[in-house]
Amino acid sequence: MSDSSSESLRRTPLHALHLECGGKMTAFAGYHMPLHYRDGIIKEHLHTRESAGLFDASHMGQMTVRGDGDLASAAAVLEKLMPADFLSLTAGMQRYALLTNSQGGILDDLMAQRLGARFMLVVNAARKRHDFERLRGAFESGGGTVEWLERALLALQGPAAGAVLAGVVDDTNLDDFKFMQAREISVAGVDCIVSRSGYSGEDGFELSVANADAAALARRLLEDSRVQLAGLGARDSLRLEAGLCLHGSDITVATTPVEAGLNWAVAKARRPGGARAGGYPGAEIIAAQLPANTARLRVGLLPAGRAPVRAGAELLCASTAAAVGVVTSGAFSPTLRRPVAMGYVAREYADAGTMYTVVRGKRIEVAAAKLPFVAHRYHR
Amino acid sequence: MKYTEDHEWARAEGDAYRVGITDYAQQQLGDIVYVELPAVGDEVTAGAEAAVVESVKAAGDVKSPLTGVVTEVNAALADAPETVNDDPEGGGWFYQMRATEPAQLDALLDSDAYQKLIDALE
Structure with a gap:
């Protein structure tokens, strides 16, 4: 503290x-x-x-x-x-x-x-x-x-x-x-x-x-x-x-x-x-x-399962295991009751990229997702 | 119930010990959103990481109070990790274990000593 x-x-x-x-x-x-x-x-x-x-x-x-x-x-x-x-x-x-x-x-x-x-x-x-x-x-x-x-x-x-x-x-x-x-x-x-x-x-x-x-x-x-x-x-x-x-x-x-x-x-x-x-x-x-x-773009990221994926987590290609991105913000979404994140990924993964990351030795699938996760409700 | 200085508890359940984190620990962590438990059969060592607890903001280690073998885990936490906040020393238990070195229990804090520890922290 x-x-x-x-x-x-x-x-x-x-x-x-x-x-x-x-x-x-x-x-x-x-x-x-x-x-x-x-x-x-x-x-x-x-x-x-x-x-x-x-x-x-x-x-x-x-x-x-x-x-x-x-x-x-x-x-x-x-x-x-x-x-x-x-x-x-x-x-x-x-x-x-x-x-x-x-x-x-x-x-x-x-x-x-x-x-x-x-x-x-x-x-x-x-x-x-x-x-x-x-x-x-x-x-x-x-x-x-x-x-x-x-x-x-x-x-x-x-x-x-x-x-x-x-x-x-x-x-x-x-x-x-x-x-x-x-x-x-x-x-x-x-x-x-x-x-x-x-x-x-x-x-x-x-x-x-x-x-x-x-x-x-x-x-x-x-x-x-x-x-x-x-x-x-x-x-x-x-x-x-x-x-x-x-x-x-x-x-x-x-x-x-x-x-x-x-x-x-x-x-x-x-x-x-x-x-x-x-x-x-x-x-x-x-x-x-x-x-x-x-070469890279900021995107939304949806990790599979319940474990939050945090900032700094590396994103790897689901098929080749090549490094293709990094998480810059990640947390549990109280509204969606699931982990959400955002980060930078290579352009070819920005639309429908299937990636994974490793958290404490375990593989977690991560999908590129559209932002925002929760629709804006501004008074326009 | 016995306590560690790292805010875990161990309680005898028959000839096994049930393990969890204290009310103070869940308060410090805030809203718990994910718990990673050991597997049944895993060997755990006193003072070494046995589980992980994640709040909205951060992840924290849960260290085993005792050395031994995991015999049961609280699978309900997978879908309801908030139980650790709501009932940390009851329904929010993490795992049950068979202690291979039960004498380690004597080195843990009793409730008075643990209360003094957290009073000093607050």
């Missing part, structure tokens, strides 16, 4: 609430975070799929980007770092974007939203200092500024999330608040930056809130009987069922957006023939790989 070193770990504004609610705490990206609460990962996971889970995502990095004069100057700088279309991002909209390196590898994945005349970025906890320095460096020669937005982040996820939120906001008609939109609204009397998105595959919201208001807002949301706290364990199993990538595991500096099947995160305007084609790190490599010209 990590409790002996918990003194050196950072705490989010919800730390006391986690302990009070029986959080089983663990070290994650330098923070003392709840892996799960009293009910355990499976119940928290299923409750999120059936009703609504409340997650503390305050360890993630939040930043504000502003332009020099107009936002277009800042958009131009961001587009030098990412193959996304920031110029056409209209106020109130959010996009998924990837920071790439000169080899086309993925330095981090993030959400970018435009709020009036500024951008807000939400990046992974373990990469936030790296990302901030990369952005700061890019803005050194002008175009705008980047600064930390030191706030808490709550994620309310699940089919009941819309009804729950409607109960604590002034404008109770949230129907026209669609997936991947963002609004600055008052939630239970607290100013929030709310996006309709998340990391579970369900409808839901991420609420950026001042640190001082975060615990009270979380407690208010928990007053609704449809809402239950859920920890990092459920967050991970939910995103795996939804086929969503975890940076550092499923996408890394050594995987490109095309290998990862994230072509949709390479905007049309930035592709060959687009209005602002290329101009980001690794553009030539990524352009040459589009639409799917890579």
Whole structure:
């Protein structure tokens, strides 16, 4: 257990609430975070799929980007770092974007939203200092500024999330608040930056809130009987069922957006023939790989039987025993009640590949499978 | 019932011993989704891995409290591994064995000593 070193770990504004609610705490990206609460990962996971889970995502990095004069100057700088279309991002909209390196590898994945005349970025906890320095460096020669937005982040996820939120906001008609939109609204009397998105595959919201208001807002949301706290364990199993990538595991500096099947995160305007084609790190490599010209691809994987197949497991051809891939995430799926995984396999195994892996000396058949394992239910 | 410092238990059942993991162990592991048991006839050694238990997040070893031969396994765990969470020291038993060195039992912890051990961990 990590409790002996918990003194050196950072705490989010919800730390006391986690302990009070029986959080089983663990070290994650330098923070003392709840892996799960009293009910355990499976119940928290299923409750999120059936009703609504409340997650503390305050360890993630939040930043504000502003332009020099107009936002277009800042958009131009961001587009030098990412193959996304920031110029056409209209106020109130959010996009998924990837920071790439000169080899086309993925330095981090993030959400970018435009709020009036500024951008807000939400990046992974373990990469936030790296990302901030990369952005700061890019803005050194002008175009705008980047600064930390030191706030808490709550994620309310699940089919009941819309009804729950409607109960604590002034404008109770949230129907026209669609997936991947963002609004600055008052939630239970607290100013929030709310996006309709998340990391579970369900409808839901991420609420950026001042640190001082975060615990009270979380407690208010928990007053609704449809809402239950859920920890990092459920967050991970939910995103795996939804086929969503975890940076550092499923996408890394050594995987490109095309290998990862994230072509949709390479905007049309930035592709060959687009209005602002290329101009980001690794553009030539990524352009040459589009639409799917890579030796390997990220796929879903279904291991036979009940034994979970974990990250790092090697995948071998069922007939030749040649090494053809590797598992990057693997766990038990509470929804499907069976092991699921994702990983990279040689292209010829991506569609209907029959492979196997060896776990503790035993052969387990593994089939390539379509992602997501559990259908997305976003509010589109 | 006797306990190991690694959170397994052994209980006499006639002239055999039944083996499982403690309530503390199942709490630490969280939701158990898979149990890999030894086969009947396998030789197990005190302190050496005899079974594997997997939770949603991770895999853990189960070490045999005693040396001997496996005579029966709890096959029901294959379809209902969560029984280990629900009833770790009853229906969630792992295997039954014939001890070839029953004197090893004396080196295991009694319930008071085991309780002190987990109190110190919490």
